[in-house]
Each structure stands twice: as structure tokens, then as C-alpha cells.
Amino acid sequence: MTFKNVVKLGDFVTIKHGYAFPGKFITSQETKKILVTPGNFNIGGGFKSSKFKYYSGETYPEQYRFNGGELIVTMTDLSKETDTLGYAALVPNDNNIYLHNQRVGLVQILNNDLDKMYLYWKMRTREYQEFIANSASGTSVMHTSPKKICEYEFLLPTKLEQKAIASVLSSLDEKIDLLHCQNKTLESMAETLFRQWFDVDSNDEWQEKNVLDIFTLVGGGTPKTSVAEYWTDEIPWISGGDISAAHQGYLYSTEKSISLAGLQNSSAKLLPKNSTVISARGTVGKYALLARDMAFSQSNYGIVSKIGNYPFFIYLLVGFIVDDLLTAAYGSVFDTITTRTFESVNLKFPSLNSIEKFNEEISPIFSKKEMNTQQIKTLETLRDTLLPKLMSGEVRVQYAEEKLESVA
Numbered sequence: 001m002t003f004k005n006v007v008k009l010g011d012f013v014t015i016k017h018g019y020a021f022p023g024k025f026i027t028s029q030e031t032k033k034i035l036v037t038p039g040n041f042n043i044g045g046g047f048k049s050s051k052f053k054y055y056s057g058e059t060y061p062e063q064y065r066f067n068g069g070e071l072i073v074t075m076t077d078l079s080k081e082t083d084t085l086g087y088a089a090l091v092p093n094d095n096n097i098y099l100h101n102q103r104v105g106l107v108q109i110l111n112n113d114l115d116k117m118y119l120y121w122k123m124r125t126r127e128y129q130e131f132i133a134n135s136a137s138g139t140s141v142m143h144t145s146p147k148k149i150c151e152y153e154f155l156l157p158t159k160l161e162q163k164a165i166a167s168v169l170s171s172l173d174e175k176i177d178l179l180h181c182q183n184k185t186l187e188s189m190a191e192t193l194f195r196q197w198f199d200v201d202s203n204d205e206w207q208e209k210n211v212l213d214i215f216t217l218v219g220g221g222t223p224k225t226s227v228a229e230y231w232t233d234e235i236p237w238i239s240g241g242d243i244s245a246a247h248q249g250y251l252y253s254t255e256k257s258i259s260l261a262g263l264q265n266s267s268a269k270l271l272p273k274n275s276t277v278i279s280a281r282g283t284v285g286k287y288a289l290l291a292r293d294m295a296f297s298q299s300n301y302g303i304v305s306k307i308g309n310y311p312f313f314i315y316l317l318v319g320f321i322v323d324d325l326l327t328a329a330y331g332s333v334f335d336t337i338t339t340r341t342f343e344s345v346n347l348k349f350p351s352l353n354s355i356e357k358f359n360e361e362i363s364p365i366f367s368k369k370e371m372n373t374q375q376i377k378t379l380e381t382l383r384d385t386l387l388p389k390l391m392s393g394e395v396r397v398q399y400a401e402e403k404l405e406s407v408a
Helices: 116-122 126-134 146-150 159-197 240-245 260-264 311-328 339-343 352-392 397-407
Strands: 003-008 013-016 033-036 053-055 071-074 088-090 097-100 104-109 153-157 207-210 215-219 235-238 256-258 276-279 287-290 294-296 300-305 346-349
Touching: 013 146, 071 116, 088 116, 104 116, 116 159, 116 352, 126 352, 153 159, 159 311, 159 352, 159 397, 235 260, 240 276, 276 311, 287 311, 300 311, 311 339, 311 352
Parallel strands: 033 097, 235 294
Antiparallel strands: 003 153, 013 104, 033 053, 071 088, 071 104, 207 346, 215 300, 235 256, 276 287, 276 300
């Protein structure tokens, strides 16, 4: 790779602050107007669509409305690990209205020698993020600023090489996005089939039961964080954030893991593959299927069938009743769902024979979803492996393209 000189980011960009939208208009109720906040950044960079805050006001400053495709950076991080601080994302280009909230910076390119998409990937490297984390201020909440971000220095390749590197990495992301879209379509198909099979209003012969007659709730737990041997890479351990990220899909990996000793010396439980989990506190009502055996925290419930091994029926049943659960949720500060919440939901249920036939018919859809999820993880691993090597020149673009073709 041919590098130019070491350059300073501030010689190529300016970073614009967002707007402090009035708190009285910020809501969790879905509208077309979405506030882009630090919560919309994935660990490692990229846009997260699972933690939206909405704006209910009729008007807003037009200069703080995104057009779609803008490069943005997060300037506040609530985590102790500063694992999203300074990372970049691209504003989605869809039918929603995205608003530029405070503590999110809009990166504007001033010099044509720097390619926007190359910078996007550069701002997703560990080396860049470490620079931001080391210069951050704050204790419980970490902050950076446009000035600090603009102090970052890096080797700049030619414009042609910038575009080639960005093209390879973006191609991987496009494949990942396509598989996510396929999984959303498969989820919609499964939900439609569930409603067609089990139209509860049309069959008077079915028995009315409480949902807790069909499945039981299993509570989770957290090993002592002060005992290091309880926190290893042995058993994936689910937090509410993990479920939110995998909502209505397969949960393949978790941010944290525990050891067998951690499992045995806490109230954490181990759930088998294809079990359903649902978040019960904080961001309540998010649910997912396990792609492997996992343990989970007390902020979530495991859903265990009482009627037999019909995992996909149970999963879709949870999705069918989730709106009722959210309506019945309660809490003075944060919504919570408990056993009492589930006890409020009664439905008419078909025979076990019908459930068994449905679970068998729907199984190929979930097999395809699982295969897609595995492919997504493979592509993400390849992308994250190639990113620093392409940026440093250790790997050439041609080699990266060959690796991309091998997993296509």
C-alpha cells in the first residue's frame, strides 16, 4: 500500500454538534421521527436500530434533520469500558425522519483527499477507538469532543486505495444487511403462518387456558462480579442488551460469558438451544431464540414448555402475546414484566396434535434463519479481521476480495 504523510483528522473534517431536543417531546412511543442518540451506535461502530428514542413534537429545526447516509460519531458513552465512544455510524436512508440529537457529532468532509467511506471504516478500528478512549473525560459517563477527535493522526493512503479498501469492507456489510433482511422476511412468514393456523377467534372447540399452563418462566441470575474465576469464556451469559440486539431472531453470542463455577454458585440457569428468552426489565418485551446453550441474568426470563418439545410454537406464541404483556407491564421508574403479568394473559389453545404438526411445518423457516445467522457471524468475523489489516497495509485488497468470494 502507498501511504502519504501522517495527517491529522482535523485538517480534513469538521464535526458539528447536535441539538438539545426538549425532553417533554422525547418518547418511547413509536413515531416517524427518530432521535439519533449515543444508544444508536453498536460496539465496534455501525448503526444500531434496536434502541430508538422518538420525537413527538410537531416542529423541529430543519438543520438538525439528517438526509440519510451521513457519517456520524458518538461523543458520550454510558459504559465503564467506553466501548462505543468515538465510533462511527452511517445514518440509515429509509422512510423515517432521523434527527440530530446532542452528544452525536456530524462529520463533514472538507478535503477531497479523504474518502468518506474510508474514514467511516477508519473510525471503526481499535487503534482509533483506543486513541479516543485514552483522551476521554469523565468518571461514570465518558465524553469526547470534536476537538479531541480531530487531534487523531493516521497514515493516509492514496484516494484510489482508500476507495478500494472501503469497497471491500462495505461489500461485507452489504451481504450482512441482506441476510438480516432475509431473516426479517422469514420472521414475518412464520408469524403469518402462526396466525393462519391458530386463529383463536374462529374455533369454539379449543380450550381457554392461561399461557402459564403452556409454559413456565425460569428466572436467571448473576454470579458475583468480584470473583474473577466466575467470568470466563466458557458459557455465554445473556443480559437484556443481548436480547435487544437479537430481537425476533437467533441469539448467537453474548457480550459476557461465565464459567461452570459461576453458574453453579449463583442463581443463573442454563437453557438449551432453541429456548426462548424474553427481557423482563428495562427494555422489556424483547425476545429471541437461543442458537446454543446459554445462561442468563435476572433481568430476563427463560420460557420452558410444559406441553412437549415444540420450540418454534412456543417462540411464536411469545411473540403473539408480547403486546398484551407490555400493556400489563408495570413499574414506577422502569416497566417490568413478572409472573403476574403472564398470569393476565388467557388464550384458546388447539390440540397437541395441531401444535406438533405446526411445529414440524414451520421448522424449515427457522433452520434457514439459523443458517443465515451463522453466515452473518462468519461475515462479521471476516470483516473485523480484515479491517485492521487492510488499514495497516498488512493485507492487500486483492487478498481481501478473494476471502470475500470464498464466503459469498
